[in-house]
Amino acid sequence: MLKPRLENPNDIRQQIWRELEKACLDRHHAWRTPVMATTSSDDSVSARTVVLRKVDRLNQSLMIFTDQRSLKVREIIKKPKAVFAFWSPRLNWQLRVEVEVSVMKDLTMLNTLWQTVKDSPSTMDYLHAQAPGTALTKATTGQAPATENNQFTVLTAAVIKIDWLELSREGHRRAKITNDTWEWLAP
Numbered sequence: 001m002l003k004p005r006l007e008n009p010n011d012i013r014q015q016i017w018r019e020l021e022k023a024c025l026d027r028h029h030a031w032r033t034p035v036m037a038t039t040s041s042d043d044s045v046s047a048r049t050v051v052l053r054k055v056d057r058l059n060q061s062l063m064i065f066t067d068q069r070s071l072k073v074r075e076i077i078k079k080p081k082a083v084f085a086f087w088s089p090r091l092n093w094q095l096r097v098e099v100e101v102s103v104m105k106d107l108t109m110l111n112t113l114w115q116t117v118k119d120s121p122s123t124m125d126y127l128h129a130q131a132p133g134t135a136l137t138k139a140t141t142g143q144a145p146a147t148e149n150n151q152f153t154v155l156t157a158a159v160i161k162i163d164w165l166e167l168s169r170e171g172h173r174r175a176k177i178t179n180d181t182w183e184w185l186a187p
């Protein structure tokens, strides 16, 4: 039987954060791999899939892991605004989350987080000799990584506002949500 849909903005807000938290732990959750869009200083736009690693509901922030040489890091250093787009066919919910992103500077925290990926298969993502996007003369999938220098870094995205869209036969609903405001919008 279909669950009755949530009516109270506060319940919807709580459910959004609960699902984001679940997405970090459940590799099958559709919100685990949002698209992150950034702009460069010449106003061109880039978007890419990332893994949602941590969610801090109290501080309203999201965390992703990346290679410090990647384009997205260069872009957010110059222009820290970004948008994460999430879609879940189970929830029938889209989130567009406007954020202000910073590169983690705290070396102790970085090292603690590195320990959580070290020795996992994704370690290799941060040990490639070439920076992401470097032109190659041929595919080098078998190439030995530069094992010494890890390029691991962490981006923390402070949530500014969320555009929530629900697709439903009962009528689509949309809202603009900030930490302390809720505004219903035409879908």
Ligand SMILES: Cc1cc2nc3c(=O)[nH]c(=O)nc-3n(C[C@H](O)[C@H](O)[C@H](O)COP(=O)(O)O)c2cc1C
Binding pocket: 033, 046, 047, 048, 049, 050, 051, 052, 064, 065, 066, 067, 070, 071, 072, 073, 132, 133
């Ligand atoms: C399912 C999936 C998950 C990904 N997760 C990450 C991630 O967590 N961090 C990351 O830097 N790149 C991740 N990537 C690779 C990015 O999409 C992108 O190709 C890479 O980061 C280079 O992007 P950039 O040059 O725009 O910085 C993922 C790709 C896919 C398909």
